[in-house]
Structure formats: structure tokens, C-alpha cells
Amino acid sequence: MELTGKTVVIGVSAGIAAYKTCYLVSRLTQAGAEVHVIMTPNAKHFVDPLTFETLSGNKCITDTFDREFEFDVKHVSLAKKADLFMIAPATADVIAKCACGICDDMLTTTFLAASCPKYVVPAMNTGMYLNLITQNNLKTLIHYGVHVIEPAEGHLACGDTGAGKMPEPEQLFDVIISVLGKEQDMAGLSMLVTAGATQEAMDPVRFITNHSTGKMGAAIAREAVSRGASVTYIKASTSVPDPDGCEVVSAVSAAELCKAVTERAGSADIIIMAAAVADYRPKTVSDDKMKKKDGELTLELERTTDILAELGKQRAEGKLPAGQFICGFSMETKDLIENSRAKLEKKNCDMIVANNLKEQGAGFGHDTNKVTLITKEGNVELELMSKQDVAAAILDRIIKKNFAEM
Ligand code: CTP
Numbered sequence: 400m401e402l403t404g405k406t407v408v409i410g411v412s413a414g415i416a417a418y419k420t421c422y423l424v425s426r427l428t429q430a431g432a433e434v435h436v437i438m439t440p441n442a443k444h445f446v447d448p449l450t451f452e453t454l455s456g457n458k459c460i461t462d463t464f465d466r467e468f469e470f471d472v473k474h475v476s477l478a479k480k481a482d483l484f485m486i487a488p489a490t491a492d493v494i495a496k497c498a499c500g501i502c503d504d505m506l507t508t509t510f511l512a513a514s515c516p517k518y519v520v521p522a523m524n525t526g527m528y529l530n531l532i533t534q535n536n537l538k539t540l541i542h543y544g545v546h547v548i549e550p551a552e553g554h555l556a557c558g559d560t561g562a563g564k565m566p567e568p569e570q571l572f573d574v575i576i577s578v579l580g581k582e583q584d585m586a587g588l589s590m591l592v593t594a595g596a597t598q599e600a601m602d603p604v605r606f607i608t609n610h611s612t613g614k615m616g617a618a619i620a621r622e623a624v625s626r627g628a629s630v631t632y633i634k635a636s637t638s639v640p641d642p643d644g645c646e647v648v649s650a651v652s653a654a655e656l657c658k659a660v661t662e663r664a665g666s667a668d669i670i671i672m673a674a675a676v677a678d679y680r681p682k683t684v685s686d687d688k689m690k691k692k693d694g695e696l697t698l699e700l701e702r703t704t705d706i707l708a709e710l711g712k713q714r715a716e717g718k719l720p721a722g723q724f725i726c727g728f729s730m731e732t733k734d735l736i737e738n739s740r741a742k743l744e745k746k747n748c749d750m751i752v753a754n755n756l757k758e759q760g761a762g763f764g765h766d767t768n769k770v771t772l773i774t775k776e777g778n779v780e781l782e783l784m785s786k787q788d789v790a791a792a793i794l795d796r797i798i799k800k801n802f803a804e805m
Contacts, residue, residue: 400429400430400431401430401431401576401579401580402427402430402431402432402575402576402579403431403432404431405431405432405433405482405483405579406432406433406434406435406480406481406482407427407432407433407434407435407481407482407483407484407485407575407579408434408435408436408437408477408478408480408481408483408484408485408509408513409423409424409427409434409435409436409437409451409485409486409487410436410437410438410439410484410485410486410487410489410493410506410509410510411436411437411438411439411442411446411451411486411487411488411506412438412439412441412442412486412488412489412490412492412493412506413439413441413442413444413445413490413492414442414445414488414489414490414522414523414565415445415488415522415556416487416488416522416556416564416565417442417445417446417488418445418446419487419488419565419567419568420436420446420451420487420488420568421446421450421451421454422568423487423568423571423572424436424451424454424455425454426568426569426572427572427575428454428455428456430572430576432575432579433457434454434455434456434457435455435457435460435477435481436448436451436452436455436457436459436460437459437460437461437477437505437506437509438451438459438460438461438506439461439493439504439506439507440461440462440504442461443461448461460477460505461504461505462505475512477509477513478509478510478512478513478514479512479513481513481515482515482516482579483515483516483517483518483575483578483579484509484510484513484515484516484517484518485517485518485519485520485571485574485575486506486510486518486519486520487518487519487520487522487548487565487571488520488521488522488523488565489519489520489521489522490522490523491521491523491527491528491530491532491533491536493506493507493519494519494521494533494536494537494540495532495533495536497510497511497519497536497540497545498535498536498537498539498540499536516546516578516583516586516627517544517545517546518545518546518547518548518574518644519537519540519545519546519547519548520547520548520550520565520566520571521533521537521547521548521549521550521563521565522550522563522564522565523550523563524555524557524559524563525555525559525560525561525562525563526559527563528550528561528562528563529561529562538646541629541645541646542646544629546624546629546643546644546645547644547646548566548571548574548643548644549562549566549641549643549647550562550563550564550565550566551564551565551566551567552564570643574643574644577621577625578624578625578627581625581626582626583626583627584626584627584798584802585623585626585627585628585794585798585802586626586627586628587627588623588627588628588629588668588669588802589628589629589630589631589666589667589668589669590620590623590628590629590630590631590667590668590669590670590671591630591631591633591660591663591664591667591669591670591671592616592619592620592623592630592631592632592633592670592671592673593616593633593634593635593650593656593660593671593672593673593674593676593706594611594613594615594616594617594619594620594632594633594634594635594637594673594674595611595612595613595616595634595635595636595637595674595675596608596609596610596611596612596613596635596636596637596674596675597609597635597636597651597652597653597656597674597675597676597677597703598635598636598651598652598677599652599653599677599679599680599681599703600652600680600681600684601681601684601685601689601698602684602685602686602687602688602689603685603686603687603688604688604689605689607677607679607680607681608636608677609675609677609763610675610763610764611635611674611675611763612637612638612639612763612764613634613635613636613637613638613639613674614639614764614765614766614786615673615728615768615786615789615790616632616634616637616671616673616674617632617637617639617640617641617642618786618787618789618790619671619673619790619793619794620632620642620645621642621643621787621790622787622790622791622794623669623790623794624642624643624644624645626794626798628669630642630644630645630646631645631646631648631663631667632645632646632647632648633648633649633650633656633659633660633663633674634647634648634649634650634674635650635651635652635656635674635675635676636651648663652677652680653676653677653680653703653704653706654680654703654704656674656676656706657703657704657706657709660672660706660710661706661709661710661713664710664713664719664723665718665719665720667723668720668722668723668724668802669723669724669725669726669797670710670723670724670725670726671726671793672706672707672710672725672726672727672728673728673752675730676703676705676706677703678702678703678705679700679701679702679703680700680701680703681698681699681700681701682699682700682701683699705746707725707727707742707746707748708745708746708747710725710746710748711725711745711746711747711748712747714747715747722801724749724750724797724801724802725747725748725749725750726748726749726750726751726752726793726797727742727743727746727748727750727751727752728751728752728753728754729742729751729752729753729754729773730753730754730756730762731753731754731755731756732755732756732757733755733757735753735754735755735771736753736771736773736778738753739751739753739771739773740773740778743773743774743775749774749775749801750772750773750774750793750796750797751772751773751774752770752771752772752773752789752793753770753771753772753773754768754769754770754771755769758783759783760783761783765786766785766786767783767784767785767786768783768784768785768786768789769781769782769783769784770789770793772792772793772796774800779796
């Protein structure tokens with residue numbers, strides 16, 4: 400079975416979505432995992448511990464000072480034993496405690512002690528979720544390497560409609576499978592990845608953009624999360640869902656993307672620039688809608704900052720960490736290798752992932768890609784494969800060549 404030999408600790412805090420966690424526990428147990436459930440005292444108002452005990456086959460832990468329990472210090476032994484720890488549902492209260500390191504029950508105590516990949520799955524009223532206090536607490540958790548699974552939007556038990564709904568248990572199960580089925584060879588690494596197409600405004604109505612959907616960048620982020628990396632996903636315009644477990648930052652224009660990347664570049668071990676960034680933007684942006692007139696319109700454009708080249712420059716000036724790996728993409732319609740190798744040198748990066756837009760199955764919008772990995776050592780031409788497999792191949796190469804000794 401997929402999860403045989405793996406120990407999963409599920410934390411349950413006091414939210415109505417706790418009923419969905421019963422199915423998750425059952426699913427994990429059926430997949431062969433050893434599942435331990437820890438509940439906060441108030442979570443017992445929503446689901447009886449007996450339900451989780453029956454589904455997991457293990458005692459459900461709710462009390463730090465349970466004297467009838469096994470002799471070892473449970474919060475330490477479980478924390479050590481866990482291959483993955485997921486709090487689902489995670490209330491605003493439990494998120495706040497975990498973000499501050501408060502340990503006043505068995506769940507928060509064990510969560511702080513655990514060093515395995517940790518996930519929180521927020522589920523609460525929209526107002527509580529969107530409140531900046533909760534958002535800042537989630538950012539703090541992400542900063543410390545905890546993965547946050549974004550809540551879904553929809554009808555909430557409190558009667559409101561909006562963000563705050565716990566994702567379906569099957570989705571949470573898939574996250575766990577994707578993590579525990581994989582070697583955690585990126586644990587401890589932080590990665591910054593950009594995705595999507597920038598938009599350069601002409602006026603409040605119109606903008607200049609390109610066909611990028613963000614699929615490739617999202618696939619890289621997803622792959623890195625599943626291998627244990629702490630990922631910041633900086634997205635321009637995308638048409639794909641945000642990957643689970645990342646810190647998500649929105650940056651629509653090339654200038655916003657540049658700011659978002661350069662502000663965070665100093666703390667990343669790996670930077671992957673998969674976004675399709677505009678090279679030019681309208682020189683002036685009209686405050687009001689531009690009205691049409693007879694005849695032609697000439698739009699004056701100016702250059703945007705080349706973000707990848709800027710990173711290369713900062714690296715040459717010693718402003719970025721030694722050993723940091725910088726990877727760019729290159730999209731061409733002819734002379735793929737020559738043009739892409741020129742970008743590797745000019746932008747002072749470690750790898751260029753090159754693809755030819757004219758090759759079948761490569762480029763914008765497809766679920767597949769056909770790329771060549773270009774480094775100082777040479778070129779590696781990959782077969783046509785899914786973008787998820789391309790993501791895995793790119794990360795394999797980066798990790799094996801540069802971070803294998805970790
Ligand atoms: N890039 C960037 N900032 C820009 C333009 C591109 O950081 N203003 C990055 C892209 O994210 C990509 C790489 O540079 O990783 C190469 O982008 P590409 O569009 O293929 O090439 P350009 O450098 O823009 O050159 P050209 O348009 O002449 O092919």
C-alpha cells in the first residue's frame with residue numbers, strides 16, 4: 400500500500416470541518432499509514448475522539464497530562480515518529496498559537512516539537528480568515544517552513560459565502576501521498592519561483608501581455624513542495640490554481656514582479672524565473688480610459704527591468720548568497736540553443752531551461768513541454784513529457800549537482 404511504514408499525525412482543532420477529517424483519517428489508514436490523531440480540547444465538541452480512535456486504530460490524544468497513557472513523553476515521541484503532521488481543520492486560534500510557539504495543549508505542543516514536513520489547513524469564517532492578523536500568522540508559519548493549504552471558497556457553515564472552506568479530504572489525501580511518496584531531498588531548502596504572464600497597463604481598461612498560463616511555474620512549485628522545500632510562488636497573471644503549500648505572492652506587472660523577486664532573493668537557495676516577463680511597457684499610463692480616434696495610434700514603449708539579468712548582476716556584485724542557484728527560462732522560435740546559451744552568459748545564471756515554441760507539445764498552455772537544460776557543463780535535451788515531469792527533471796538536476804551533500 401502507498402503509505403505502509405509511514406506515520407501521519409493529524410491535528411484536529413475546533414471547527415465544524417472536523418467531520419471531513421474523519422474521512423481523511425479513514426483514507427490514510429486504508430492506504431497503510433499509521434495514523435495518530437491529536438485533538439484540541441474544544442474539538443471534542445465537534446467529533447467524539449472515539450470516532451477517530453475507531454478509524455485510526457490508535458488512541459486519540461487530547462490531554463497532555465493523561466496519566467493512563469503510555470509511559471513515554473507522548474508529545475516528544477509522536478513528534479519524532481511523525482513523517483508528516485497536518486492540522487485539519489486549523490482554526491484561527493490554533494494558527495495563532497502555532498505561529499507564536501504557544502503550547503498549551505497536546506496538539507500545539509507536539510506540533511512545535513515535530514521536525515517533519517508540517518501542514519496547516521485553515522478552515523474558518525471568511526472574515527476571520529481574511530483578517531490581517533490571521534494572514535500574518537499564516538505568513539509567519541510559512542516563513543518557518545510550515546506549508547499552508549489554501550482554503551476553498553464556497554458556502555460556509557456560518558451561512559457566509561467566501562474563502563475559508565476546508566478542501567475536500569481527497570485533496571488533502573493527495574497532498575499527503577505526493578509528499579510521503581517522494582524522497583524529501585529538498586527539505587531545508589527555500590525556493591522562489593515565478594509564474595505566469597505579466598500585464599503592462601495602457602489605461603485602466605487595457606494592458607499588454609502574452610500567452611503564458613503559469614502551468615510550468617506552478618508545476619515547479621508543486622514539485623518542490625512535495626520534495627520538502629519551502630516555496631515562495633510569485634505569480635503574475637495565471638489561469639491555473641495556486642499550488643498548495645506555498646507562500647503565494649501576486650505581482651501583476653514586470654515592475655511589481657521585479658520588486659517581489661529582488662526583495663526576497665537574498666533568502667532563497669534556489670530561484671527559478673519561469674514567468675513570461677514583458678520586455679516593454681507603455682511609456683505613459685493614462686489615468687482614464689483612452690478614447691478611440693480616427694486614424695492610427697502609435698504607442699510608445701519603454702524597457703522594463705530584466706529581472707533575471709538584475710539577479711545575475713547582484714550576484715556578480717556579491718549581494719546574493721554564495722551557492723545560490725539561479726535558473727531562467729528561454730522561449731524561442733528559432734536558434735534555440737545559441738540564443739538560450741547567450742542568455743545563460745549574459746544574465747549570469749546557472750541554468751536556462753530552453754524551449755522552442757514551434758515544437759509540437761511545447762510552450763504556452765500545453766500540459767506537456769519539450770525542453771533543453773542548458774548549463775556551463777553542456778546541454779541536456781529532454782523528451783516531450785508532462786510539465787510535472789519536466790519540473791521534476793529540472794529540480795533533480797539542480798539538487799543532484801548543487802545540493803546533494805545536504
Ligand atoms: N526575464 C526577466 N525579466 C524580463 C524579461 C525576461 O527576468 N524583463 C526572464 C524570464 O523570466 C526568463 C528569461 O528572462 O527566465 C528569458 O526570457 P525570454 O523572454 O526567453 O528572453 P528575453 O531575455 O526576454 O530575450 P528575448 O525576448 O530577446 O528572447
